[in-house]
Amino acid sequence: MRSSVFLPRLALIAALFSPALQAATASLPPVAAFFNGAEISNVTLSPKGGYVASTMALSDGTQALVIRETADPTKLKVITRNAMDNARVTSVHWINEQRIGFTVKNMQIEFEGNWDEFAVDRDGERRVHLIAGNWGHQQESIGSRFTNRTLTAEYGFFDTTHDDSDDILVEKYVWNHTDRAPDHSRLYRLNTRTQILRSAFEGKQPEAVKDWITDSKDVPRVVSSMVKGRCISYFRNPEDTQWKELNNGVCFTDQRFQPLFFDGANTLFVRANYKNYGALFRYDLKAMKMDDEPIVETPGFDFTGAPEIDRATGKLLGFQLHTDAGTTVWLDPKLKAEQAKIDAALPGTINTVSCAQDCSASPVLLIAAVSDRQPLQYILYNRGTGAMIGLGSTQPNITKAQVGARSFHHYKARDGRSIPVYVTMPAGKPSGPQAAVVLVHGGPQARGSSWEWDSEAAFLSSRGYVVIQPEFRGSTGFGADHFRAGWRQWGLSMQDDLSDAALWAVKQGWADSKRIALMGASYGGYATLMGLIKEPQLFRCGVEWAGVTDINLMFSSSESDSPEEWLGYGARQLIGDPEKDAEQFRRTSPLLRAAELKQPLLMAHGAQDRRVPTEHARKFADAVKASNPNVSYLMYNNEGHGWRHAENSIDFWGKVEVFLDKNLKHAN
Incomplete structure (x- = not known):
């Protein structure tokens, strides 16, 4: 069976709210309502x-x-x-x-x-x-x-x-x-x-194994390694003690398939390129051959999802998928019908339905219901009566009217590339262009956002900002070409995509061209600093946390936890070579251009950060403060690469609110 799936869920929002709710602007929820932990x-x-x-x-x-x-x-x-x-x-x-x-x-x-x-x-x-x-x-x-x-x-x-x-x-x-x-x-x-x-399992295993896939009997069957820049996967039959090579190629460069999971019948499923997007295929381990046609494809998106399997019968029930938002494709007729009943009873939310391991015998289903304006809620569904019982919400002290609606778009970058982007409008839908924040995801080789609830975007929208979240080139999940277009483009075309997102939002009439800020963590922190330096006429201020400030430090810092395998191969492929690209690194490292940053800046870092060690923040703060009096620098002693402690998240976002209110919303 083959499913071609592209199910945009954003049409659901059309009937979500009454006109009265849309027109009303509720009182501001406190910072803690968004960041106090689930x-x-x-x-x-x-x-x-x-x-x-x-x-x-x-x-x-x-x-x-x-x-x-x-x-x-x-x-x-x-x-x-x-x-x-x-x-x-x-x-x-x-x-x-x-x-x-x-x-x-x-x-x-x-x-x-x-x-x-x-x-x-x-x-x-x-x-x-x-x-x-x-x-x-x-x-x-x-x-x-x-x-x-x-x-x-x-x-x-x-x-x-x-x-x-x-x-x-x-x-x-x-x-x-x-x-x-x-x-x-x-x-x-x-x-x-x-x-x-x-x-x-018995016997030796291949070298440098970091990823394991087990079959329906919980037996390790497939492993993956990275060795000297090559990505290698191996498999074994349950009765064997020897591993056989399944796939071998230069990481990122070679067109390879990626093993994902076994179903209940011990069929291996892999993701491989199909019409420029990752699709889901069956792989025959006996014949050592992948099917010619995918079982699931999601045009415009790489396959991202997980199977739903009845462990008692071994039956593959369906897939939880992710395109512009989450969705479920059921192969099982009963579950498909139950999903339809649940969606009819809970309109306007994406209702991810999970079954127990022994699905056919389970008296209930678990529903995770979420939308762009509703934080995640958990509900039990009684399969016999159809009754629904709420278990709780991750963030119960926020109402829909207090945050803005999200939508998914594409815009054209200056070189013509189509860039996906999520936009969250301010709460209450104020008329005319508004102050805007370009919120940059980390990674950068990652997918940044989705239509569902996003605490950071929701918080900023509650404070009256348009929030723009580009899936700039180099992001994953949007096809091989989009990913490859970002290789070795830190501070270059990847950076231009962020500026082009801001200019596009201005053209839509959403963003005020004189009141646009950049924000982000990790790579997003790097992009914030680089954007303020490269486009001072466009970005009025910036907030960065846990950000890279010097590309060379990523390769040379003795405090970093980055493994030698990554620094010697993957990073050189995706970011650049410190020797061969020395001039590019000089032009695209914010630390070496700190004197050019004149706009207001809020910086924050965790003292225990090993991914981006504190020397990044310390050196940049010292350098930028020498010529810019409008720099604030926060250090959280008990944090690493990001905020785990609710009190720190609340403190940080409270300071973000004050900073943006002064330097963006009410700036002349």
Whole structure:
């Protein structure tokens, strides 16, 4: 079966709101309403659908892991409660219908080696500390005790098994003598009651393995490596101890397929180029051949999605896909009909429906409902009665009228390239051009945004700004040509795409040409600085956080966690060569041109950032302040590459609000 899928969901917004709501401008929600952390998260159904687990923010501000019966969600059991600000449950996963696992992060430590893994029965009993991070004396405060079988921080949770056992899969990380990040890993099965550890497969494995794909029986079948600039994948049959090469080519350059997943019948699915976009194909491991035609293609977008599989029957039920927004394609007629009923009952939102592992027997479905103006809400759907019961919202203290609508467009860059872009209008739809922010995503080889709820864009729209989020060349998800067009274009055509986005928004009558700001983190921080320097007549001010300030420092900093493999090969392909491109780096490194930046600037960085070490921020702040008095510089001592702590997010965005109000909204 083949599905050609391009399902823009933006037409849904036409009937979302009454004229009265559209005309009204509600009072401003506080900064904390957007950035205080999700009030409900990690929502997941038990394998047979009898229970639903989630983490919830309690009235006293602490976080709890709770389990509810799906037949009566008012019956709630608190499994664990973190009384410390430095502890957070970051992942919840059912091991079987009786037992659940969860990952805890020590928020005081930003680096690797601080993830703890626990397992507990759903009644709260028989808790076992499976993996110990760098907790030290703090372990007793979350109710755990070390045993001689507790694994060290060189292990990490990988996945659950799906055989009704008490086992999970864990990765053991191995480091070399150079990089901060692990060089490779190996998979093991860990019994969550006895803590007995055994290898998930027999025999040796290929070198530098970092990515694993297991089949329907949780057996490692496909692995991927990066070795001296080559991307290599291998496979093995379940009964074999030897791995065979599946795919081998120069990373980024060669046209290769990417293994993605096995279905319940142990068919391998891969993503490969089809009419310039990544599409989903079946791959026959016996014949070593990919199908001629894709099973799913999404014209205009690379295939991005995940399968829905009934683990009890092995049946492939459908796919969760992402085009301009999320959507679901069901192959199963019953689920397709249930999706239609849910969408009819919940118009105006994208309703992502998840089934339990034993889907055919599950009495409920889990709905994640979201729109551009509604934060994510979780709902249980009773398959027998059609009743819906709300479980909670990630950000319940925001109303639709307080934020603006988002839409998806394309604009022409100066060289004619079509650039995708998301635009969020100010709340209340004020007439005439408004102050605007070009919000630049990080990566840069990543997809930046989607139509659904975006806290940063929603916050800025609530404060009256037009928010422009370009998927500039070099972004992924929009075809191979779009990605390749951004290679070695830092500060050049990638930068021009941002300026062209601002000029396009002016032509649409949305943005005031005299009141446009640049903002972004990581690469977005770099682009903010470079844009202020390169286009001072266009961008009035800027906000950057965790930003690269000197391209050469990316290759030379001893504080960076970037691995040698990336610096020696991938970065030279995508960014440039420090020796061969020295002149280009000089022209496109903000640090070397700091004296040219005269506009107001807000900078922020995390003191524990290893991806973009603080020397980037320190050196640039010192250099730019020498000739620019309108520079503010924030340092958050307990943060790394971005903000994990709610109090820091609230503080930062509060300062952003004040900065933009002074230097953009009310500037002459």
